[in-house]
Every structure is written in C-alpha cells, then in structure tokens.
Amino acid sequence: MREYRFERPGTVTEAVRRSGSDTAYLAGGTTLVDLMKLEVMTPGRVLDINRLPLRGLDATGGGLRIGALERMTDVAADPRVRLGYPMLSQALELSASGQLRNMASIGGNLLQRTRCGYFRDVSMPCNKRQPGSGCPAIRGENRMHAVLGTSDSCVATHPSDLAVALAALDARVQLQGRDGVRTVNLCDFYLLPADTPHLEHDLRPGELVTGVIVPRLDWAQRSIYLKIRDRQSYEFALSSAAVAIRREGDTIVEARVAVGGMGTRPWRLPAVERALAGRPATSNTYAAAATATVDGTRPLRHNAFKPELMQRTLIRALLELEQTR
Amino acid sequence: MTQYEGITRRGMLGLVGAAAATVPLDSGAAGAQAASGEVTVRMTVNGSATSLTVDPRVTLLDALRERLQLTGTKKGCDRGQCGACTVHVDGRRVVSCLTLLATLDGASVTTIEGLADGDRLHPLQQAFIEHDGFQCGFCTPGQIMSAAAVIAEGGARTDAEIREQMSGNICRCSAYPGILAAIRQARTEMR
Numbered sequence: 001m002r003e004y005r006f007e008r009p010g011t012v013t014e015a016v017r018r019s020g021s022d023t024a025y026l027a028g029g030t031t032l033v034d035l036m037k038l039e040v041m042t043p044g045r046v047l048d049i050n051r052l053p054l055r056g057l058d059a060t061g062g063g064l065r066i067g068a069l070e071r072m073t074d075v076a077a078d079p080r081v082r083l084g085y086p087m088l089s090q091a092l093e094l095s096a097s098g099q100l101r102n103m104a105s106i107g108g109n110l111l112q113r114t115r116c117g118y119f120r121d122v123s124m125p126c127n128k129r130q131p132g133s134g135c136p137a138i139r140g141e142n143r144m145h146a147v148l149g150t151s152d153s154c155v156a157t158h159p160s161d162l163a164v165a166l167a168a169l170d171a172r173v174q175l176q177g178r179d180g181v182r183t184v185n186l187c188d189f190y191l192l193p194a195d196t197p198h199l200e201h202d203l204r205p206g207e208l209v210t211g212v213i214v215p216r217l218d219w220a221q222r223s224i225y226l227k228i229r230d231r232q233s234y235e236f237a238l239s240s241a242a243v244a245i246r247r248e249g250d251t252i253v254e255a256r257v258a259v260g261g262m263g264t265r266p267w268r269l270p271a272v273e274r275a276l277a278g279r280p281a282t283s284n285t286y287a288a289a290a291t292a293t294v295d296g297t298r299p300l301r302h303n304a305f306k307p308e309l310m311q312r313t314l315i316r317a318l319l320e321l322e323q324t325r
Numbered sequence: 326m327t328q329y330e331g332i333t334r335r336g337m338l339g340l341v342g343a344a345a346a347t348v349p350l351d352s353g354a355a356g357a358q359a360a361s362g363e364v365t366v367r368m369t370v371n372g373s374a375t376s377l378t379v380d381p382r383v384t385l386l387d388a389l390r391e392r393l394q395l396t397g398t399k400k401g402c403d404r405g406q407c408g409a410c411t412v413h414v415d416g417r418r419v420v421s422c423l424t425l426l427a428t429l430d431g432a433s434v435t436t437i438e439g440l441a442d443g444d445r446l447h448p449l450q451q452a453f454i455e456h457d458g459f460q461c462g463f464c465t466p467g468q469i470m471s472a473a474a475v476i477a478e479g480g481a482r483t484d485a486e487i488r489e490q491m492s493g494n495i496c497r498c499s500a501y502p503g504i505l506a507a508i509r510q511a512r513t514e515m516r
Contacts, residue, residue: 001382098418103419
C-alpha cells in the first residue's frame with residue numbers, strides 16, 4: 001500500500017473543503033482498503049468520514065431517505081425497507097457476506113468499483129485505471145463482463161446489486177460539494193464508459209455522497225430482486241433482475257424493471273416495462289416482454305450466453321413475484 | 326501451537342513488535358495524525374484498554390497479530406474474501422483485514438482470545454471440537470467469531486440460514502458439515 005495522510009474531518013463542510021484530486025473518502029473501506037492494497041487506488045490523503053452525521057433512515061412524508069453512512073445490514077433489516085421495498089432488502093442481503101454488509105456503507109456501495117480482473121491487476125493495461133492504456137478484456141477473459149453500454153474502450157460490469165434495485169425505483173443521489181448541495185437521478189449518476197471509462201460518476205471534484213432518496217412507490221411492496229450467480233451465496237451477479245409490478249386483478253397496470261450483471265452501469269429497461277403494462281399477468285406476457293431486453297446487446301467471446309440469461313432471469317423474477325402474497 | 330520452553334513460536338518472532346507496542350501512551354490527540362505521519366488509537370481489546378500508535382496503513386488484523394501478539398486471528402487472503410480474520414468491533418462481526426486501525430479510536434474489539442470464560446471454552450469452541458468443525462484449523466477462529474455473531478443476531482434459525490449467514494467464511498478443508506452441526510448445537514446452548 002502506498003503512503004497516505006490520514007485525516008478525520010469533523011463536519012461535512014470541512015470534509016468537502018479538505019478534499020482534492022488526490023483524496024479518497026473512507027467509509028466502510030471494503031472497496032477502498034482492498035484497492036489501496038492492490039495499488040489500484042493510490043490516494044495521497046484519506047479522509048475518514050465515518051463519524052460525520054450522515055446516518056439515519058427517514059420515512060416521513062412517503063418514500064425513504066437513507067443516510068450515505070448507513071450500513072448495508074441495517075438498511076436491509078429495517079422493517080420500512082423490508083415491507084415497503086422488499087427488492088431493496090433482498091438486493092442488500094444477496095450482496096457480499098455478513099461481515100462485509102456490517103462494514104459497507106450505502107454511499108460506498110454505490111461507488112464500489114468494477115470487479116473486472118484487468119482493472120484490479122496493476123500489471124495489466126486498463127483504460128479505466130490508466131486512460132489510454134487499452135482494454136485486455138475485450139479480447140481476453142470476459143465471461144463476467146457487460147453486454148449493455150459497452151464501448152471499444154471498456155466492457156466492465158457495474159457490480160452493485162443495490163444500485164440495480166434503486167434504478168428500478170427512480171432513486172436520487174444527494175451530493176454535497178464546495179458549491180453546495182445537489183441531487184442527481186441515480187441512473188444519470190452513472191456514466192457510460194464511451195471513450196472515457198475512467199470517468200464513472202457525475203461527481204464534481206471533492207463532492208461527497210450524503211444520502212439516497214427513494215421516492216414513494218406504494219406498489220413496490222410487490223417487488224423482487226432475483227440474483228443468478230455461479231454459487232449460491234457470496235458472489236457477484238452473472239445476471240440479476242429488480243422487478244416491481246402493480247396489478248389490478250389479473251392485469252399488469254405498471255411495471256418497473258432493471259437488470260444487473262449485464263451493463264456497464266445499472267440498467268433500467270423501459271421497453272420491457274412498456275411491454276408489460278396493460279397486459280394480462282401470464283407467462284406468455286412475461287416471455288414476450290423479455291424479448292425486449294436483447295435490443296442493443298453486444299456479447300463478447302465468453303459471455304454470449306448473457307442476453308438469453310437476462311431474459312430467463314427476468315421471466316423467473318416475474319413468475320416468482322406472482323407467488324408472493 | 327508449537328511451544329519452546331513456554332514461549333510460543335509467534336511470541337519469539339514478535340518480541341521486537343511487543344516492545345514497540347508499549348511505548349506511545351500519550352503522544353498527541355487520539356485519532357489525530359502526528360507530524361511523524363503516525364496515528365494514535367485508543368481502544369478496548371478483549372476488555373483491556375489499549376493504545377497503539379501506528380502508520381495509518383496498518384489494518385486491525387496486522388495490529389492484532391504483530392503489535393498485540395493476538396495471533397488467534399488469522400491472515401488468509403488479506404482481501405476480505407475468506408473470513409479467516411473475522412473479529413467483532415463494537416459487537417458486530419467484521420473482517421479485520423479491510424479495517425484500518427486508524428478508524429477505530431474508541432472502539433471495542435473482541436477476538437477469539439476474548440471469547441472463552443477463563444479456562445472454560447465458549448459453547449461454540451466446545452461444539453467445534455465435538456463435531457469436528459475443522460481439520461487444519463486455520464479458518465476456525467474466523468468461523469467461530471462469525472458464528473458467535475450470527476447466533477447473537479438470531480440469524481441461525483435454520484440450516485439454510487446458517488449456511489447463508491456463514492458464506493463469508495471459507496473452509497478449504499471443507500469441514501462445512503461439522504461447522505453446521507457445531508453451530509446448531511451451540512445455538513441451543515447459547516440461549
């Protein structure tokens with residue numbers, strides 16, 4: 001690990017003021033400490049933000065406001081999340097391990113870096129880590145890589161489960177910077193790689209994630225996060241689906257659909273949502289809607305199975321959702 | 326553990342580190358970084374007040390093993406992937422390899438050395454012996470610390486739940502059936 005200066009700012013304002021281009025904010029540390037050990041991240045200063053007042057989960061006035069430093073374990077277990085937004089609890093509980101969920105913060109979860117093996121190996125080129133050095137994944141080992149939102153510079157998958165469920169819920173990210181506070185739609189917060197894969201977020205220099213807003217959605221009570229992976233537990237998604245359905249009788253009135261393990265960022269699927277709306281809740285409807293997922297996919301040598309896996313994941317999520325209540 | 330005339334192997338190797346650990350009791354404000362670049366952290370480890378001054382890169386895992394000679398906590402992958410280094414910080418299980426000591430000023434840490442009641446083994450320690458919950462034993466302290474937290478949180482109600490909750494602790498000897506049986510037994514005894 002490279003040397004760094006360790007500081008503990010007393011307030012959010014002070015943290016933001018002290019932050020610079022060579023600075024990393026430290027919350028749970030499950031990404032940052034790992035990547036500093038690998039020397040993938042080499043900040044000159046580390047600002048420990050764990051004692052800043054960015055905790056708490058507020059559900060007054062409908063919807064949720066989750067403090068950025070809330071831990072994954074606590075948010076997943078909160079009855080307001082578990083009952084009102086089950087897909088959020090499920091996405092959190094299907095992530096990582098019990099130890100890591102105790103440590104990792106919500107803000108840090110959203111900012112976690114890709115698990116691409118080339119990104120994590122400093123002896124290899126990587127456009128995300130070292131702009132312009134090339135992308136070995138495009139012609140190399142790419143079974144886990146993305147089929148949506150990729151470019152000729154980068155095919156790395158976004159690893160967060162939580163972000164997929166939040167994308168389906170139209171969540172917004174609260175930010176504080178030197179110029180004040182602002183709020184960004186979660187889907188816009190994540191940038192497509194294009195030819196600048198080292199730029200991953202709509203974050204200005206020094207800006208700090210302070211919270212996440214989940215707008216009120218009463219019918220999210222009927223929602224699911226389904227995760228498909230190489231082993232049953234403690235593994236990143238090969239494929240996942242976050243689905244919420246509003247039904248009247250046997251008819252689907254509205255749907256929210258996002259997928260994980262597929263895109264360079266969490267991937268909302270409005271075409272699938274449209275294909276579900278107004279149709280009877282039957283397996284025929286699900287199968288027809290799922291075909292709308294494959295538009296624009298760009299499979300690679302080892303992940304040509306992913307577009308079909310995405311359809312099957314989605315159909316299974318819809319069928320399992322039917323069984324709830 | 327291999328012993329030479331009452332001195333453990335780790336104890337021999339760690340003599341230099343032990344001397345360093347006792348020095349800085351009052352150097353600067355706790356949690357702040359001195360001009361030297363080191364950080365002083367005051368915390369409780371297994372019930373004893375402890376103060377350490379360390380490079381801010383030092384993890385809890387390395388501090389436990391190299392400075393406090395608490396070598397029961399094992400370094401497996403050192404990347405947060407195997408769970409061998411699991412300890413409790415303020416009552417919650419965490420991986421000590423991804424926890425920077427500098428962040429722990431004021432914290433309370435419990436390691437495997439702090440689990441037994443004197444010479445009386447913790448119910449989990451006894452159950453791991455009775456059910457062959459290990460072969461080589463390297464992952465065992467992490468398994469037991471993890472399981473103790475899972476049972477305390479009420480997350481060990483069914484076999485499926487135990488397997489899911491314990492998935493962050495890898496056992497390369499694959500003693501999983503014994504580990505499961507041990508946790509099931511200790512769950513009843515810990516009530």
